[in-house]
Amino acid sequence: MSRKFQVKSVPSTWLENNGRRLDCGPYLSGAMEARELLRKLPAEKTHLANLTVDIFHAGRESRQWVEAEEFGVRFMGSTDVLAADLSGLPLISKKQVRANPNFTIRAGWTLITRSGTIGRMAYARSDMDGVACSEHVMRVAPDEQKIKPGYLYAYLHSRFGVPLVVSGTYGAIIQHIEPHHISDLPVPRLGELEEHVHNLIECAAEKRVAANDLINTAIANMATAAGLPELPASNGIPFGVNAVSSTCIVNRMDGAFHSHHHDEAVFLLKDAKAPPTSISEMCTSVVEPNRFKRIPIDDPAFGVPLFGTSALMWSDPKPSYLIPKNMTGIDSLVVGKSTVLIPRSGQITGIIGSPVLPYGELIGGAVSEDAIRINCPDENVAGYVFVALKSEYGRRQLKARAYGSSIPHLDVSQIKSVQVPNLGARLIEEIGSLGVQSAKLRHEAIACENQARELVENAIEAGGH
Template identity: 25%
Template sequence: MADVWQPLRLKGFQVDPGKGLPFLSAGQVFESQPRVRKWLAAAMVPRSETRYLQPDWIMMSCSGEVGRVTAVYDEHLNKVITHDLLRIVPRDPADYGWLYAYMKTPTFFAIARSSQYGHMIKHLEPDHVLRMPVAMPDVEIRSRIGRDAEHALRMRRSARKLQAQADEIYAATINPSGVPVDDSVSSTVRASSLVAGRRRLEGQFHRADVLKVEELVRAASKTVQPLYEVVKSVTMSNRFKRYFGDNGTTYRSASELFDVNPAVTKRIHAGLLENADTYMLRPGEMIMARSGQTYGLLGRTMVLNENHEGSFGSEDLIRIVPDESKARTGYLHTVLNHVQYGRPRVVRFASGTSVPHLDPPDIREVLIPRFDSAREDEIADLSEEATRLAAEADRLETAAVKAADDAIAALTGRHGSLHLVGNDK
């Protein structure tokens, strides 16, 4: 039903941003907002034409946590993609939706995990996947499930385009003339700036590009307000000892929350923890990744939706409760998360060496530019519609995957759905 292949192993040579071929790793491909972090020297990428993706392919992880599946989105196109993902190309386009939904089911995931080999780092080869069975219920069932799965993917693509429009409007508002941002490795600052503030001796706080962005933000806006003035709270929960079990509450790590509609892999016994309610995820609130690499998830934000309600969130999140009477949630999300004019102003507060961290007292001080209500509403409308549409896409995809698993159960005579928790099958 499909061709499965993998490009040759790639040993890339990294160059300065924008001066080579944009590259995405396996983990980035699964993110809901993949962003290029590395550029590779073009002359050192053999057979570069085999490194690019097509929109009608399916991608599957083949090392580490094998068996994860994702579609190809616009953010993946025209970029060098790691060899650590198998390319699955349906031979008949009509089978795409069913194959995608089927390969997202716990049943197929169990098949993939049972085929892996290796000790510390698990692996799958194309030949392993080619031999995996594809369940084939009645054509009407496959067509219905496939249509729902493809509709969910179209909705998700539309949501990403809406947020991209919001980002473009914000960028044009901050820097209408397109003034280049200084990216030199050194900067000159006043000595007085080194004797005030919690991060006064952190070199990253005084980076030339961040200082330029701060200058643009102040010049373009009517006024600026620290984040704490336009939200109800910015907090972080304490660390806790985890008690996992099959019958517990859905648990979401920070990295999972920023992936595309991840499957439930862990459940936690929330009743065994003190103040468990403070860790629950609530629709309408914002979360920010508070640890990780400065080029990775650190400092990214997302708006929680009704799909997250009832889930238990990691303590590795900064919780931001918006105040709609002061600033709309979609506007704040765009301001804080913008790749050029937002997130660098957040990440500058990071401290630490091997794993940098952010702290609520610093995030409360991030300056929010204020414009006329029409402009802020225009940005917020697009961002909030993107959040709504993405949430609806996740629900439709989840329903399609469940329907596929139920169809497999009916076809094979298995009673009930197959659930996976961690490495248990």
């Protein structure tokens, strides 16, 4: 989609007040309007640097990857800070993290992407505490004696804070911001409201952690009920050597499918206390929508939000744009609570084969044809399918069934053939309800965070009251 052409007239004083910057970004982003409104705000304002312990990033250095958890720390890239689920992250050497403590994230910090797509933000929740993070993410570490961390995040992530952060962007091809670009950003002090906003952001963070804990509990319950041993977590498909009969390679000859890594999961399922069944027998249909022409529109009254597969992984999924409600084939794109989404393409160590149970704006929204739909008879069955595919047994099968060299793909038939434990209706409903509850918690977390931002924005617009 081509970028929209924009024209805007600005007072010459804006150029003077902004160091005579002549690039158009700060003037078109809304940063100048936000700064002017904050300047006129009667409430006390403090520079960001005076409310923080530090604003920094890890610094650029080559990374030393490891495979064993005893030698490594989970590592987030710039897109991972937005993720709802941190399982499957690669491991960076503990020795390297000890040598550079700036890698480490602490709960309560505001995380801001600082290169490429700039200004995406996340609040570091408790399951991020101690995780290492890329130099492409800026850390804003609040001084909790001076300001509540949740309030600071809500303000920076508001429609006033984001334009001011992004206005410090520099560079033509690969854009960046540095800590000193936001150190003098004005932060309005809103009295007792700050505590309430902080509590809402903390509530959102706690719900997201609780959702992940519920998923882990559901996976453990499924394994116990089926008599399955715990498999070590993996991100991709490790190198290995395996011997198979010639009759096994009639349909597929790729090594990943016949690897010991994949075989181990399939053989353990076959020998489990509960006999396995296929995804095709659990669901009503597995569908890959047809490709369609994108026709972006602006009016929400006539449009449906369209999500790409990357956004499916975020703690707060955001659409790419709106597409017409009356578009031919729109029904095949809109998803509900009884559908499990599976990204069909990408790198093996990436999002391909990562199941998602819809929440937030995804419910009732349209998702691109790059996500295969597993349509289930009800929410609890969908929750169980999500849990089973989220487990290491599901992950290994989905990753190994992808085909292609440059950009691997999954198709409907490969997903239909994935095996999951058949635990009977009662246990499927019980375990599936935990998956459903995890999606509800993620949905509630988004509502809490949105409410916190709205309180901040409304107070600023009302003059700080």
